[in-house]
Amino acid sequence: MTETLLPAAELAARNPVRILNESAEYRAARQKLLIEEYELRRLTERVAEMRRALPPGAPVTGDYRFIAEDGREVSFAALFGDHRTLAIYNYMFGPQRARPCPMCTNLLGALEGNANDVMQQMALAVVARSPIEKLNAWKKERGWKALQLYSDANGNWSRDYHAVGDDGGDIPGLHVFTRRDGTIRHFWSGEMTEGDPGQDPRGAPELAPLWHMLDMRPEGRAPDWYPDLDYPK
Incomplete structure (x- = not known):
């Protein structure tokens, strides 16, 4: 039996976190974002469940x-x-x-x-x-x-x-x-080979934590920036 999940809006409404000196405008927008974050977490799990439920894949027969x-x-x-x-x-x-x-x-x-x-x-x-x-x-x-x-x-x-x-x-x-x-x-x-307009090519799930961190910036990740092998010390 599949457990019934509470609506994401209800979970967000229970959120006790308030940031010191935040505005009412910020809190209202943050609550809307929190609803989507709950939905994203659930979507991530649904995708993982679908992946785990894939039928048997192709046998490996090559001489590798x-x-x-x-x-x-x-x-x-x-x-x-x-x-x-x-x-x-x-x-x-x-x-x-x-x-x-x-x-x-x-x-x-x-x-x-x-x-x-x-x-x-x-x-x-x-x-x-x-x-x-x-x-x-x-x-x-x-x-x-x-x-x-x-x-x-x-x-x-x-x-x-x-x-x-x-x-x-x-x-x-x-x-x-x-x-x-x-x-x-x-x-x-991973079979995602094309990015959406205005975005650098990326897969899902995103494997590199670098991009998750940069997505936390107000500017997000820069579509024309990529990491270097070395940086000046």
Whole structure:
């Protein structure tokens, strides 16, 4: 039996928070916003429920080989370790790049801080097309410890799972796979490829906390600003 939820307006009306010296105009607008925030939270959960209820995805049948950080060649199945679920991020760091994509790097930097927690529940791998020596050097420069980087050994992964475009350029993406009863299947991938007018391209769910924080500014996120790999100290 599905529990009946109280209307978001009723929950907002119970809000006891008042900010010192706020105006009546501010409070009225804030209460309207609070209603939408309650609705957004519920929409987020409904989307997550729909994702979890997806039917079995396509079986993984390709010959995917990866070079691990220690130089070993490993299979796709080995990326799961002891877990039943695996997430792979396609890192925009192909051999044509001297340095990787700043946007991907920002996202992975935030994920680095949570990787050990994530890997208690699922396997996590970062795959790029550059040689493993190049990836290892970059990981050391960034000071990453937890993220596990892999080089696409034979290029099959990048071709089949949308990590390289027709022009040879890199394409980022997050993919989730399951291993059940000895069968590996695709479960979910981010497929939002177009932004709305006046917005920078973005996915949903938004993985990078950077953008959630910048959305808290009165100005919001700037559509023409992106993070750099390094900043002056």
